[in-house]
Amino acid sequence: MNIAIVDDNPINLIVIEKILMSAGYDSFWKFASAGDLLDRLQEHAETGSIPVDLILMDMMMPELDGIEACRRIQQNERLKDIPVIIVTAVGDSIKLAEALEAGASDYVMKPINKVELIARIRAALRLKYEKDWHKEYETRLRGELELAKQVQSSVLSPPLHREQLDIRAAYYPSSELAGDLYAWYRIDDDRYGVILLDMMGHGISSSLVCMFISSVMQDTIIRFVSPEFVIAELNRYMNQLNRKKPSVNYYFTAIYLLIDTKHKKVEYVNAGHPPGLLFEEGQSPILLNQGSCAVGFFDQMDIVSSSFTYERPIRIALYTDGLLESIPLPDNHPDEVPEYDVLAGRLCDSISQEQDPGVLVDKLLPAQAWEEQSDDICMVLIRAT
Numbered sequence: 001m002n003i004a005i006v007d008d009n010p011i012n013l014i015v016i017e018k019i020l021m022s023a024g025y026d027s028f029w030k031f032a033s034a035g036d037l038l039d040r041l042q043e044h045a046e047t048g049s050i051p052v053d054l055i056l057m058d059m060m061m062p063e064l065d066g067i068e069a070c071r072r073i074q075q076n077e078r079l080k081d082i083p084v085i086i087v088t089a090v091g092d093s094i095k096l097a098e099a100l101e102a103g104a105s106d107y108v109m110k111p112i113n114k115v116e117l118i119a120r121i122r123a124a125l126r127l128k129y130e131k132d133w134h135k136e137y138e139t140r141l142r143g144e145l146e147l148a149k150q151v152q153s154s155v156l157s158p159p160l161h162r163e164q165l166d167i168r169a170a171y172y173p174s175s176e177l178a179g180d181l182y183a184w185y186r187i188d189d190d191r192y193g194v195i196l197l198d199m200m201g202h203g204i205s206s207s208l209v210c211m212f213i214s215s216v217m218q219d220t221i222i223r224f225v226s227p228e229f230v231i232a233e234l235n236r237y238m239n240q241l242n243r244k245k246p247s248v249n250y251y252f253t254a255i256y257l258l259i260d261t262k263h264k265k266v267e268y269v270n271a272g273h274p275p276g277l278l279f280e281e282g283q284s285p286i287l288l289n290q291g292s293c294a295v296g297f298f299d300q301m302d303i304v305s306s307s308f309t310y311e312r313p314i315r316i317a318l319y320t321d322g323l324l325e326s327i328p329l330p331d332n333h334p335d336e337v338p339e340y341d342v343l344a345g346r347l348c349d350s351i352s353q354e355q356d357p358g359v360l361v362d363k364l365l366p367a368q369a370w371e372e373q374s375d376d377i378c379m380v381l382i383r384a385t
Helices: 010-022 034-047 066-075 093-102 114-154 203-224 227-244 321-326 339-351 357-364 367-371
Strands: 003-006 028-031 054-058 084-088 106-109 165-172 180-186 191-199 252-260 265-271 276-280 286-288 306-309 314-319 377-384
Touching: 003 010, 003 034, 010 028, 010 114, 028 034, 034 054, 034 066, 054 066, 054 114, 066 084, 066 093, 084 093, 084 114, 093 106, 106 114, 114 203, 165 180, 165 191, 165 357, 180 203, 180 377, 191 203, 191 314, 191 377, 203 227, 203 252, 227 252, 227 265, 252 314, 252 377, 265 276, 276 339, 314 321, 314 339, 321 357, 321 377, 339 357, 357 377
Parallel strands: 003 028, 003 054, 054 084, 084 106
Antiparallel strands: 165 377, 180 191, 191 252, 252 265, 265 306, 276 286, 276 314, 314 377
16 A cells, blocks of 8 residues: 655645544555646556555645646546545535536645545545456456457357358357357368358347357257258257346347258358348349248247259359448438438349458448447358359
8 A cells, every 4th residue: 555645835734644644544655736746657667567556635825736646647548547635625516616626536625634635535545446446347347358259259260161152141249249250161072051140139148148149050050951950059058147147138130041062052050140132144133031030039940941953153142231331321311212222232232243351341341330330240152153
């Protein structure tokens, strides 16, 4: 415990020191000017150590008064959490208010009342300890969140580049931990399972549920293969989770594709997810919007898979609603045309011309979209020949 005492009157320094010592405080810095205090604090701040827990500062001093000293302390990010108690003989309420606005946490009037001074010191130190504890906790939490983010990123599938199949993704979480997940797995020489899902909510709870699903994803896709069976099995896992905590019903939307490059066939189920888009040369884009409700809503689901074959190269775009909601509407958007149709049209035009999902997302979204981003943004582009 170290307390700094600042007063241009040496008698006041001695009086305050004796009061503090009688209360059990025995470590002090004593300064005759606020400038000397600031110089000393700055020296320590540059080394990363702040050896002062509290400052008792006279208000009226030559050259640099206590109010201006408080302002300068507040301007330093490393010093601003040190509590400052103004000790003054000035009873001007305007001056006292100015001191508090400048950053002082409290004040004591001269002549000093010993009981009052000690009480205000203890109150200020309790508040500082609370702030220090929260800062330490937040620092530790940020470290843990960063580790969790790295773990979460590690389960995302890397780009796949094969002669007959190319899969890439662009992912922009809205916070440290995200609720979107994409993955693709090789089932055999010719077939791949590809999934993109969007978990309800944001933050720690949704990311933990997302990680739970990712832990069973590969086994589920490789064992069950068929889209309707894969979605049904994931629904079973979600229901197991929901039964453990019935007060919160977790769910996610998803689109799962089974791509067979040998037979040039794609099967899919869309479980309440934004429609995927399939492009085949010379054909109109196909909406991948058939399947079921979101995963986790009901114990049993009515699931309908759809399929199509292709002869020429195809491109498939999967995305989460965070992308669609971030695309700005044109100024001349007609009221009678649904917003979704306008946004989907812009998405179709852009996807047909761009192969890199990261470049595509950058083209679709204006700079302010990133500043206002409130949801995870994810896009997966698939090319099959």
